[in-house]
Amino acid sequence: MNQAFLKIIASGFLFYALLVPLIAQERFTLSGIVKNAETGEALIGANIVAKELKGVGTSSNAYGFYSITLAQGEHTLLVQFLGFRVKEDTIVLQGDRTLNFELTPEPIKLNEVVVTGERSDKNVTSTEMGSNKLEIREVQSIPVLLGERDIMKTIQLFPGVKSAGEGSTGFYARGGGIDQNLIVLDEAPVYNSSHLLGFLSVFNSDAIKDVKVMTGGIPAEYGGRLSSVLDIRTNDGNMKDFGGTGGIGLLASHLTFEGPLVKDQGSFIISARRTYADLFLILSRDTTVNRASLYFYDLNVKTNYTLGEKDRIFVSGYFGRDNFNYPNTFGFNWGNATATARWNHIFGDHLFSNTSFIFSNYEYGNTVGAGTSEFQITSGIQDLNFKTDFQYFTSSQSTVKFGINSIYHTFMPGSVTAGSTSFTNSLALERRFALENAAYVSHELEPLSGLKVNYGLRFSLFTLLGPGHTYDYDASGNALDTMSYAAGAKIQTYSNLEPRISANVILDETSSIKASYTRTAQYLHLLSNSTTTNPSDLWVPSSNNVKPQTADQYAIGFFRNFNNNEFEASLELYYKDMRNLIDYRNGADLQLNPAVESLLLYGKGWSYGAELLIRKRYGAISGWLGYTLSKTEEQFALINNGNPFPARQDRTHDISVVAIYDYSSIWTFSATWVYNTGNAVTFPSGNYLIDGRLVPYYTERNGYRMPAYHRLDVSATWTLGPRSNLSFSIYNVYDRMNPYAISFRQDPNDPNKTQAVQTTFFPFIPSVTYNFKF
Amino acid sequence: MTTKILFPKGAAFICILAACFALSACEKVVSIDLNQASPHLVIDGIVTDQQGPYSVKLSLSGNYFEPSLYFPPVSNALVILTDDQGQRDTLKEAESGTYLSTRLQGIAGRTYSLSVISDGKEYDGSSSMPPKVFIDSLYAIPRTGFGGESGYDIYVMFRDPPELGNYYRINARSSAPIPADSIDGRRYRLFTDKLTNGNEMAERIRAGRNVNPGDTITVELLSIDKAAYDYYSTLQDILSSDRSATSLSPANPITNLSNGPLGYFAAFTVDTKRIVLK
Numbered sequence A: 001m002n003q004a005f006l007k008i009i010a011s012g013f014l015f016y017a018l019l020v021p022l023i024a025q026e027r028f029t030l031s032g033i034v035k036n037a038e039t040g041e042a043l044i045g046a047n048i049v050a051k052e053l054k055g056v057g058t059s060s061n062a063y064g065f066y067s068i069t070l071a072q073g074e075h076t077l078l079v080q081f082l083g084f085r086v087k088e089d090t091i092v093l094q095g096d097r098t099l100n101f102e103l104t105p106e107p108i109k110l111n112e113v114v115v116t117g118e119r120s121d122k123n124v125t126s127t128e129m130g131s132n133k134l135e136i137r138e139v140q141s142i143p144v145l146l147g148e149r150d151i152m153k154t155i156q157l158f159p160g161v162k163s164a165g166e167g168s169t170g171f172y173a174r175g176g177g178i179d180q181n182l183i184v185l186d187e188a189p190v191y192n193s194s195h196l197l198g199f200l201s202v203f204n205s206d207a208i209k210d211v212k213v214m215t216g217g218i219p220a221e222y223g224g225r226l227s228s229v230l231d232i233r234t235n236d237g238n239m240k241d242f243g244g245t246g247g248i249g250l251l252a253s254h255l256t257f258e259g260p261l262v263k264d265q266g267s268f269i270i271s272a273r274r275t276y277a278d279l280f281l282i283l284s285r286d287t288t289v290n291r292a293s294l295y296f297y298d299l300n301v302k303t304n305y306t307l308g309e310k311d312r313i314f315v316s317g318y319f320g321r322d323n324f325n326y327p328n329t330f331g332f333n334w335g336n337a338t339a340t341a342r343w344n345h346i347f348g349d350h351l352f353s354n355t356s357f358i359f360s361n362y363e364y365g366n367t368v369g370a371g372t373s374e375f376q377i378t379s380g381i382q383d384l385n386f387k388t389d390f391q392y393f394t395s396s397q398s399t400v401k402f403g404i405n406s407i408y409h410t411f412m413p414g415s416v417t418a419g420s421t422s423f424t425n426s427l428a429l430e431r432r433f434a435l436e437n438a439a440y441v442s443h444e445l446e447p448l449s450g451l452k453v454n455y456g457l458r459f460s461l462f463t464l465l466g467p468g469h470t471y472d473y474d475a476s477g478n479a480l481d482t483m484s485y486a487a488g489a490k491i492q493t494y495s496n497l498e499p500r501i502s503a504n505v506i507l508d509e510t511s512s513i514k515a516s517y518t519r520t521a522q523y524l525h526l527l528s529n530s531t532t533t534n535p536s537d538l539w540v541p542s543s544n545n546v547k548p549q550t551a552d553q554y555a556i557g558f559f560r561n562f563n564n565n566e567f568e569a570s571l572e573l574y575y576k577d578m579r580n581l582i583d584y585r586n587g588a589d590l591q592l593n594p595a596v597e598s599l600l601l602y603g604k605g606w607s608y609g610a611e612l613l614i615r616k617r618y619g620a621i622s623g624w625l626g627y628t629l630s631k632t633e634e635q636f637a638l639i640n641n642g643n644p645f646p647a648r649q650d651r652t653h654d655i656s657v658v659a660i661y662d663y664s665s666i667w668t669f670s671a672t673w674v675y676n677t678g679n680a681v682t683f684p685s686g687n688y689l690i691d692g693r694l695v696p697y698y699t700e701r702n703g704y705r706m707p708a709y710h711r712l713d714v715s716a717t718w719t720l721g722p723r724s725n726l727s728f729s730i731y732n733v734y735d736r737m738n739p740y741a742i743s744f745r746q747d748p749n750d751p752n753k754t755q756a757v758q759t760t761f762f763p764f765i766p767s768v769t770y771n772f773k774f
Numbered sequence B: 001m002t003t004k005i006l007f008p009k010g011a012a013f014i015c016i017l018a019a020c021f022a023l024s025a026c027e028k029v030v031s032i033d034l035n036q037a038s039p040h041l042v043i044d045g046i047v048t049d050q051q052g053p054y055s056v057k058l059s060l061s062g063n064y065f066e067p068s069l070y071f072p073p074v075s076n077a078l079v080i081l082t083d084d085q086g087q088r089d090t091l092k093e094a095e096s097g098t099y100l101s102t103r104l105q106g107i108a109g110r111t112y113s114l115s116v117i118s119d120g121k122e123y124d125g126s127s128s129m130p131p132k133v134f135i136d137s138l139y140a141i142p143r144t145g146f147g148g149e150s151g152y153d154i155y156v157m158f159r160d161p162p163e164l165g166n167y168y169r170i171n172a173r174s175s176a177p178i179p180a181d182s183i184d185g186r187r188y189r190l191f192t193d194k195l196t197n198g199n200e201m202a203e204r205i206r207a208g209r210n211v212n213p214g215d216t217i218t219v220e221l222l223s224i225d226k227a228a229y230d231y232y233s234t235l236q237d238i239l240s241s242d243r244s245a246t247s248l249s250p251a252n253p254i255t256n257l258s259n260g261p262l263g264y265f266a267a268f269t270v271d272t273k274r275i276v277l278k
Helices: A002-023 A136-141 A151-157 A277-283 B010-020 B226-239
Strands: A027-036 A047-050 A057-059 A065-071 A073-080 A087-093 A101-103 A131-134 A161-163 A171-173 A181-185 A208-214 A228-234 A243-248 A252-262 A266-275 A293-307 A311-326 A330-347 A351-368 A375-395 A398-418 A432-448 A451-465 A468-473 A479-485 A490-508 A511-522 A524-527 A538-541 A549-562 A567-584 A600-616 A621-636 A653-662 A667-676 A686-690 A693-697 A709-721 A724-731 A741-747 A750-760 A765-773 B026-030 B041-048 B055-060 B078-083 B088-090 B092-095 B098-100 B111-118 B121-128 B135-144 B150-159 B167-174 B188-192 B200-207 B216-224 B262-276
Touching (some): A027 A087, A027 A375, A047 A065, A065 A073, A131 A151, A151 A161, A151 A171, A151 A228, A524 A567, A567 A621, A686 B262, B041 B121, B135 B216, B135 B262, B150 B216, B188 B226, B216 B226
Parallel strands (some): A027 A101, A181 A228
Antiparallel strands (some): A027 A065, A131 A208, A161 A171, A243 A765, A375 A398, A398 A432, A600 A621, A621 A653, A709 A724, A741 A750, B055 B098, B078 B088, B092 B098, B167 B188, B216 B262
């Protein structure tokens, strides 16, 4: 099957990539960058359409670059981007030329009929499936817990993306686990995206330009994770003027400053955020409590410089850290640091390239006790990442993407450093090293009018490298054999061919049918013995024992726009098959365990469902309605007697409603309502007496359900002037007591009785945030 | 030291966060319909280096919300204890479901096997009694904890043997009429020498409210084998409710008995010391 597939790809390339441009001799190419006229920021996904030629158009890429090939002569081009005035330009093409477009942001117009040509029909015409783009305006208006805007929480309102727990930034995509999401920040994968144990994400929404989440039909340029891609692009910095924005909230404050290095050539942006819950601790009279710390901070720094027409470089860094410390008892701190250098180069008018060098480091530290019992534990993962991606615009109907990626991983599973007077011994678990390589090619084309196809292939190659030791284990996890490897020796190699295909049959101007097939492979696995995101969760590589996880996903969808693209609707059905999923033996102690692989169990999973989305992007009222009906099951030989059981992330029904209402130029109102079936959980089905205690007796895994979860949040933004606003929000308006957990305990009034106790963390919570610009 | 005690998991932190954000976690008793599992055999058997007789208790599991501590005892079973030196003892049913040894004496370093035949099925398990580790001394210091609550830190001093792979359980109880909230005899501390092999140890246990000067604290240091450690540790996992809130799917504790009963069989040494609080 793979050979046949390769042949199709090869012939496709030969024909379209090479022949088509040769046949079309008197055609010329127009290329350039689409920018925001006020700030000089490149615009991602702007449409460039030839007005006279129906259906001929292109859109700008992640760096604002576009390339369109048209016949010699005069053309009227429409350049459009949501929230910006449409630009109409008449050009005369007598040869290849470069033309940059600058679009002017449009103030929100109320009660006004919008010119129909401005509305995009991408929902119907693109080959994208399971894909949703978040508008920054939506992030800014949608109410959130404690007023702290967070894209990771906002994307959970899309069908197919489900929250991993109340207040959590972790998410499940189409039945996949939390670690199966590839989160990419300006080309750099992020390992731990959470602050404050998952209540907030590391992404400071002040600095974010574009957010796209893909749960199906994942293009070939993305790989390494099984279930989804969250691609986040940050602002490059204002090329024209100095300025800034800031916000003061109950939980955190943030400040962003940006401006030109050289006007229209280079710019910088710095944004910082810090929480201050711990400042209240100082008020405590308790001398231990007032020395405790509890905070996180983030720092994003980015600069870019344009070297002539063809080259642009970006250097950026992220540094974030969480710190919890309770004197003499315990301390936790963890953080990500990344440094990225990128170089955009345009070869001729057709070929765009971006090359990235990325260093990233995730580190976790834990100090326990004091004096004789004091010791420190550290663990982490470090990456050196090289990536180069090309985008070849062969004609206005055909684009080829190809590239390579190579990551050298260093895993630090844990070490213990004892205090000078401590009774604890120091210990360091062996580091692990791995090289993860990938090469991909994909081709999007329109072979026939009304048929668009995007087919591609990704080849991934993973090698676990020495120095190090490996163990073989028997079925019950006992070590049988040890092997020792020298530095650089290949311990284990895995490879996967990952075909990615999606096709769109356009039925008419307002409707289309799309289908896709995606295979994905994942070589790194997150081990976590808790349902919350913990900073101590451990990333481990595939090895002689741990096989790569792989998945096949099939999806089909009907897409239709209504009322001149004012409403976008889609209904998608998917089926996903997952192999080599990981679970744990009972009582698995994952920390500081040199034989951690002996604790793992391997199984399979499958998920299927239907997702409906109706979205309105334009006008005074915007928002969406999403509904998912799905089922996710897992099967492990040594769990639940080998019978399939519902996965924790199995949610039968999941509904979200989002509405944003621009009432006047002063007031904007918004509301969200969510409903989902409760998580699958394991409750006891009996009890017994042992060791003098009453003990629950469990008979099946995830055989019960938590009560259904639902909640309404509202917010109102009061614009005080052109430079400031106050945002009021209420979380959980009708004070629904959603269970965070249900536990069982002895009845304090009658020790012979057991009772079920529900814990709720997030009742009715009002908050206010002040945002400003300068 | 076991990581399970040293790493307060999500729930503990969420509590701290919740307190800091002035979000008081709200608890309420709810009613939940649970299935009724059919009664399942429970075996609770131990052998120690102390004077016998040693008991093996057989009972059946009951319904979860049944307001009773009565679990049907299992009578008329054949219960046999043996060791690797040829001792063999057929236990006598002293009271319904409780079987007592008649002559076997537990000795550190030996491996003991239990065989239970009940209702035509045989259940077997074995446990090795580790070399005995003695408490060198106990000392107690008054403590002021989180939120100004008072109590004592009691340090249990002993030397861990040079070879890796020692597993311990500490039981502590006070003489106070009202059980102290954190050493009421039903909670215990489990740890290993994973990070402290061969060291002089000062293992801290906490005595919280209801402990007063003049009270006597009795501390037992149990040397247990890995199977018993795994059993107690997975038992603790499902009994501590703050952990079960965020832990992975709970499961029955890991038993060392064959043929799928609930419960365990363990052989361990016990060293006891007492301290009077000042």
